[in-house]
Amino acid sequence: xxxxxxxxxxxxxxxxxxxxxxxxxxxxxxxxxxxxxxxxxxxxxxxxxxxxxxxxxxxxxxxxxxxxxxxxxxxxxxxxxxxxxxxxxxxxxxxxxxxxxxxxxxxxxxxxxxxxxxxxxxxxxxxxxxxxxxxxxxxxxxxxxxxxxxxxxxxxxxxxxxxxxxxxxxxxxxxxxxxxxxxxxxxxxxxxxxxxxxxxxxxxxxxxxxxxxxxxxxxxxxxxxxxxxxxxxxxxxxxxxxxxxxxxxxxxxxxxxxxxxxxxxxxxxxxxxxxxxxxxxxxxxxxxxxxxx
Amino acid sequence: xxxxxxxxxxxxxxxxxxxxxxxxxxxxxxxxxxxxxxxxxxxxxxxxxxxxxxxxxxxxxxxxxxxxxxxxxxxxxxxxxxxxxxxxxxxxxxxxxxxxxxxxxxxxxxxxxxxxxxxxxxxxxxxxxxxxxxxxxxxxxxxxxxxxxxxxxxxxxxxxxxxxxxxxxxxxxxxxxxxxxxxxxxxxxxxxxxxxxxxxxxxxxxxxxxxxxxxxxxxxxxxxxxxxxxxxxxxxxxxxxxxxxxxxxxxxxxxxxxxxxxxxxxxxxxxxxxxxxxxxxxxxxxxxxxxxxxxxxxxxxxxxxxxxxxxxxxxxxxxxxxxxxxxxxxxxxxxxxxxxxx
Numbered sequence: 001x002x003x004x005x006x007x008x009x010x011x012x013x014x015x016x017x018x019x020x021x022x023x024x025x026x027x028x029x030x031x032x033x034x035x036x037x038x039x040x041x042x043x044x045x046x047x048x049x050x051x052x053x054x055x056x057x058x059x060x061x062x063x064x065x066x067x068x069x070x071x072x073x074x075x076x077x078x079x080x081x082x083x084x085x086x087x088x089x090x091x092x093x094x095x096x097x098x099x100x101x102x103x104x105x106x107x108x109x110x111x112x113x114x115x116x117x118x119x120x121x122x123x124x125x126x127x128x129x130x131x132x133x134x135x136x137x138x139x140x141x142x143x144x145x146x147x148x149x150x151x152x153x154x155x156x157x158x159x160x161x162x163x164x165x166x167x168x169x170x171x172x173x174x175x176x177x178x179x180x181x182x183x184x185x186x187x188x189x190x191x192x193x194x195x196x197x198x199x200x201x202x203x204x205x206x207x208x209x210x211x212x213x214x215x216x217x218x219x220x221x222x223x224x225x226x227x228x229x230x231x232x233x234x235x236x237x238x239x240x241x242x243x244x245x246x247x248x249x250x251x252x253x254x255x256x257x258x259x260x261x262x263x264x265x266x267x268x269x270x271x272x273x274x275x276x277x278x279x280x281x282x283x284x285x286x287x288x289x290x291x292x293x
Numbered sequence: 294x295x296x297x298x299x300x301x302x303x304x305x306x307x308x309x310x311x312x313x314x315x316x317x318x319x320x321x322x323x324x325x326x327x328x329x330x331x332x333x334x335x336x337x338x339x340x341x342x343x344x345x346x347x348x349x350x351x352x353x354x355x356x357x358x359x360x361x362x363x364x365x366x367x368x369x370x371x372x373x374x375x376x377x378x379x380x381x382x383x384x385x386x387x388x389x390x391x392x393x394x395x396x397x398x399x400x401x402x403x404x405x406x407x408x409x410x411x412x413x414x415x416x417x418x419x420x421x422x423x424x425x426x427x428x429x430x431x432x433x434x435x436x437x438x439x440x441x442x443x444x445x446x447x448x449x450x451x452x453x454x455x456x457x458x459x460x461x462x463x464x465x466x467x468x469x470x471x472x473x474x475x476x477x478x479x480x481x482x483x484x485x486x487x488x489x490x491x492x493x494x495x496x497x498x499x500x501x502x503x504x505x506x507x508x509x510x511x512x513x514x515x516x517x518x519x520x521x522x523x524x525x526x527x528x529x530x531x532x533x534x535x536x537x538x539x540x541x542x543x544x545x546x547x548x549x550x551x552x553x554x555x556x557x558x559x560x561x562x563x564x565x566x567x568x569x570x571x572x573x574x575x576x577x578x579x580x581x582x583x584x585x586x587x588x589x590x591x592x593x594x595x596x597x598x599x600x601x602x603x604x605x606x607x608x609x610x611x612x613x614x615x616x617x618x619x620x621x622x623x624x625x626x627x628x629x630x631x632x633x634x635x
Contacts, residue, residue: 012540016435016438019431020447023432023451024447024450027453027454027512028450028453030465031453031465033468033469033475034465034468045468045474046468046474047478103305104306106302106303106306107302107303107306107307110294110298110302110303111303114294114299115294122303122307124624124628126310127623127627129310129315131565131616131619131620131623132314132318132613133568133569133609133612133616135569135571135587135590135591135609135612136317136318136321136587136590136609136610136612137313137318137321138594139317139594139602139606139608140318140319140320140609141313141317141320142594142602143320143324143364143365144320147364159309159313160313162309163309163314164314166306167314170306195294195298195302196298220456223458224457224458225458226459226460226572227571227591231591231594231595241458241460241461244460244461245460245575248464261468264461264464264465272456275456276449279445279449283448283452283516283519286520
């Protein structure tokens with residue numbers, strides 16, 4: 001029965017394949033094009049005369065003597081100090097992920113195990129907090145941070161990103177802990193464990209799937225953030241995304257536009273690789289809460 | 294779990310949220326009630342061989358003194374909310390009194406900075422969301438029919454636009470659509486019009502931004518629909534098949550009704566996320582013709598001479614009001630879900 005119902009006619013298969021190919025082209029081609037173009041000079045990638053120059057590398061050959069060039073990468077990583085931005089991004093991302101998982105697991109575990117009514121209100125408040133546009137929060141940070149003289153440094157940004165990330169982490173981990181049977185830690189409590197011991201020795205060993213998903217989302221937030229990092233960090237401490245934006249602001253220095261192109265490639269490549277490995281967790285996290293409905 | 298234990302478990306995360314989400318909102322509100330200090334002016338007499346002239350100059354010392362005493366500025370009540378750059382009550386009343394036609398009145402109002410930004414933000418929200426839902430559904434349906442071995446790869450390819458940050462995503466598209474990029478240049482050749490470009494008219498820019506929005510948001514709708522498709526019950530589908538329903542009818546009358554709640558969820562999330570649209574405007578360098586509420590705040594905070602905390606705070610509060618409006622259905626839904634769970 002199932003076989004016949006799911007058997008597709010030839011027309012459907014053909015139409016479907018064409019559509020999927022078309023869709024994949026739309027979603028992937030821009031990235032491939034940017035990757036390809038990052039090895040050319042500006043006159044080729046942004047060619048007024050003839051876009052095929054970007055393919056053949058016409059001007060790249062004239063300017064550098066070969067059809068591909070690493071010039072943009074070399075310059076942005078040395079002169080453009082993109083290496084430093086990468087380092088900053090790594091510091092921010094690793095700290096944000098570890099701190100927000102630490103805070104999130106503790107909080108979400110308590111929320112999932114408490115039967116009192118206030119858990120509900122805490123979750124609702126978290127939901128409201130999650131909907132706040134980040135830029136409105138930033139407008140609230142700047143003035144106090146200037147007064148306290150903690151503007152511009154990495155630790156401030158890290159703690160802000162952790163906080164911004166908490167509502168989502170809490171909700172995700174809360175719905176995950178709900179699926180972990182209560183009997184597991186209840187039996188440990190009966191045997192004389194404290195709540196913290198039950199959490200440490202019973203729950204922690206089984207919570208890794210949920211934690212990986214939550215970690216992945218924290219990572220994407222910290223890695224991708226522009227609003228907070230651009231406004232809360234000073235130029236020297238810029239992470240990758242505001243750095244790329246800074247390259248664009250200085251178009252007058254000709255080559256800088258290609259710095260931005262090559263930096264976009266440098267910034268997205270590691271992200272795509274990580275997502276390739278954790279695709280399953282990403283999808284399970286996105287659908288948590290949605291599919292039940 | 295006893296209250297005491299609960300308190301210690303929740304304390305770190307609650308503290309982080311209160312300090313860095315709750316307080317900033319309060320601080321934003323507080324800032325919005327204040328306005329920048331006025332500069333102290335003084336008259337200076339300059340004498341040269343041709344006579345004496347009096348100039349009005351800023352008294353830097355006195356200004357700095359006031360600034361140090363009162364860094365937040367002077368109290369302004371709700372004045373910032375009603376000034377020309379925000380709700381602009383005076384301007385609207387004036388325009389209404391002097392209007393010769395409704396069209397003219399509309400033009401004047403929609404050229405005020407706040408209403409201009411609001412118009413773009415709302416247009417963006419409501420133009421992006423429906424196509425996202427439809428496209429996401431179609432892509433999910435067609436990926437669902439593929440062989441299992443292909444699915445992983447194709448799902449990965451499909452979600453790429455969502456993974457990159459909006460700034461990078463919009464830049465990548467912008468570099469292609471720009472008049473010197475591959476698509477932009479091809480369109481110029483196609484229409485034989487060397488002046489045709491993204492920047493040529495504000496309508497074109499808006500359309501480009503909306504296309505970007507659809508490109509960026511569809512993967513999310515796809516993923517949620519795709520997961521929901523796995524939960525569609527098989528029995529009614531089989532029954533319909535036996536009764537002679539075509540494939541289209543089965544999708545129309547069984548699959549789609551099953552996915553309604555999921556579609557509303559996607560719609561609400563999409564509306565909320567797009568209400569804060571801001572990075573694409575920077576990526577497409579479209580500041581000239583398309584401003585959003587979030588962009589206005591960014592601009593106030595990026596002001597070259599002095600950060601306009603008051604103005605940014607007021608816009609923030611108004612943005613939060615808008616979000617609250619959109620958020621209400623989500624909250625009601627969550628509320629009901631919770632009630633049924635218990």
